[in-house]
Amino acid sequence: xxxxxxxxxxxxxxxxxxxxxxxxxxxxxxxxxxxxxxxxxxxxxxxxxxxxxxxxxxxxxxxxxxxxxxxxxxxxxxxxxxxxxxxxxxxxxxxxxxxxxxxxxxxxxxxxx
Amino acid sequence: xxxxxxxxxxxxxxxxxxxxxxxxxxxxxxxxxxxxxxxxxxxxxxxxxxxxxxxxxxxxxxxxxxxxxxxxxxxxxxxxxxxxxxxxxxxxxxxxxxxxxxxxxxxxxxxxx
Numbered sequence: 186x187x188x189x190x191x192x193x194x195x196x197x198x199x200x201x202x203x204x205x206x207x208x209x210x211x212x213x214x215x216x217x218x219x220x221x222x223x224x225x226x227x228x229x230x231x232x233x234x235x236x237x238x239x240x241x242x243x244x245x246x247x248x249x250x251x252x253x254x255x256x257x258x259x260x261x262x263x264x265x266x267x268x269x270x271x272x273x274x275x276x277x278x279x280x281x282x283x284x285x286x287x288x289x290x291x292x293x294x295x296x297x298x
Numbered sequence: 299x300x301x302x303x304x305x306x307x308x309x310x311x312x313x314x315x316x317x318x319x320x321x322x323x324x325x326x327x328x329x330x331x332x333x334x335x336x337x338x339x340x341x342x343x344x345x346x347x348x349x350x351x352x353x354x355x356x357x358x359x360x361x362x363x364x365x366x367x368x369x370x371x372x373x374x375x376x377x378x379x380x381x382x383x384x385x386x387x388x389x390x391x392x393x394x395x396x397x398x399x400x401x402x403x404x405x406x407x408x409x410x411x
Contacts, residue, residue: 189340221402226404227404228301228302228401228402228403228404228405229391229402231400234399284329284331284346284393284396284397284399284400285354286333286341286343287343288333288340288341290338290339290340291338291340
């Protein structure tokens with residue numbers, strides 16, 4: 186069965202520091218992988234997605250993620266965090282052809298000034 | 299409007315009552331999804347519409363939950379005999395086709411007291 190694990194429930198970083206949010210998935214075939222961000226009172230916004238090809242994916246707001254098949258991981262990174270990045274981040278795995286996703290439980294990011 | 303619109307934004311109902319949650323997708327989007335997000339969890343898939351028909355309703359938890367999309371645009375999620383465990387944020391998303399990016403609404407927060 187498909188599943189997504191985000192092992193860090195909360196992460197706190199200082200503004201300007203680098204960030205890595207972890208995501209591990211379980212899926213029998215090549216997965217479609219996504220990272221979404223959810224700010225308070227806002228809907229989910231797509232940061233980036235991986236379908237195939239280059240395993241390093243660039244997204245919006247300066248985020249990137251790397252697909253590592255051998256580790257079943259799709260970690261999200263940002264070299265320098267801004268205070269406005271404070272939000273909850275969700276990793277998701279999907280099947281081809283639809284946006285029927287399995288989401289992780291999320292990682293809440295706090296940014297210290 | 300430009301985005302996915304969900305109404306109401308908040309709904310408080312008594313246990314045992316019937317509720318309807320509405321989703322207005324982005325104009326022209328043929329695919330529509332409902333998800334449920336419980337406190338501290340990631341969104342969970344409920345149902346997917348392609349046009350007017352429910353292409354996949356495997357995520358509906360039981361027969362108290364039902365959704366319709368009679369004209370292939372607006373969708374209504376209906377919950378009968380609500381239970382306290384139904385309290386959650388109900389998210390709607392739409393996409394141009396089934397394999398293009400899905401855009402999420404801000405959700406309806408349902409509280410069953």
